[in-house]
Amino acid sequence: MELTRAVGENIKRIRKSKKRSMERLAAEAGVSRSMLGQIERGEANPSVAILGKLAGALKVPAEVLLENDDFEPLLLLRELDNKPARLDGGKALLRPSLPYDDVLRQETFFLDLYISARYEPEPMVPGCVCLATSISGTVLLHAEGQDFQLLERDALRFAADQPFWLENQFNTTARLLLTYRYLK
Numbered sequence: 420m421e422l423t424r425a426v427g428e429n430i431k432r433i434r435k436s437k438k439r440s441m442e443r444l445a446a447e448a449g450v451s452r453s454m455l456g457q458i459e460r461g462e463a464n465p466s467v468a469i470l471g472k473l474a475g476a477l478k479v480p481a482e483v484l485l486e487n488d489d490f491e492p493l494l495l496l497r498e499l500d501n502k503p504a505r506l507d508g509g510k511a512l513l514r515p516s517l518p519y520d521d522v523l524r525q526e527t528f529f530l531d532l533y534i535s536a537r538y539e540p541e542p543m544v545p546g547c548v549c550l551a552t553s554i555s556g557t558v559l560l561h562a563e564g565q566d567f568q569l570l571e572r573d574a575l576r577f578a579a580d581q582p583f584w585l586e587n588q589f590n591t592t593a594r595l596l597l598t599y600r601y602l603k
Contacts, residue, residue, distance in 0.1 A: 550598040
């Protein structure tokens with residue numbers, strides 16, 4: 420949902436839950452009733468100052484007014500629409516699967532490691548965890564100071580905000596699904 424519309428719906432929902440009229444909230448926040456109406460309908464983009472006044476009048480943290488969790492669960496992405504990044508001299512292909520989602524706080528990638536390929540990304544943001552699932556083949560995964568051999572259909576969850584790498588030391592292509600979760 421568009422942020423301006425989400426802010427308006429949040430203000431209206433909170434105002435009604437507190438059994439306040441538009442006139443009363445507008446007076447308490449020091450904004451005009453017509454401006455409040457435009458904001459609630461998503462027709463006006465309120466300034467930070469006005470958001471602060473409305474949050475104060477509603478007695479809620481301002482970030483509550485900015486929440487935008489209108490999650491649409493159905494999303495189809497075609498492989499042909501996602502261009503892979505060629506890494507390690509072309510021996511590794513990293514292809515986006517699902518883009519970053521603010522509600523789920525995650526993103527996913529397919530990783531193909533050809534014979535002798537190595538994938539060693541930069542550490543992710545603090546609090547990020549990776550769920551690595553081997554779809555086919557065998558891969559060596561080094562994470563949190565340990566080495567793990569992932570066989571087909573094995574999965575490993577580890578801290579991705581520390582250095583880690585995956586390496587195909589075997590004689591077939593390894594395919595993995597990497598899901599990055601960004602914890603609050």
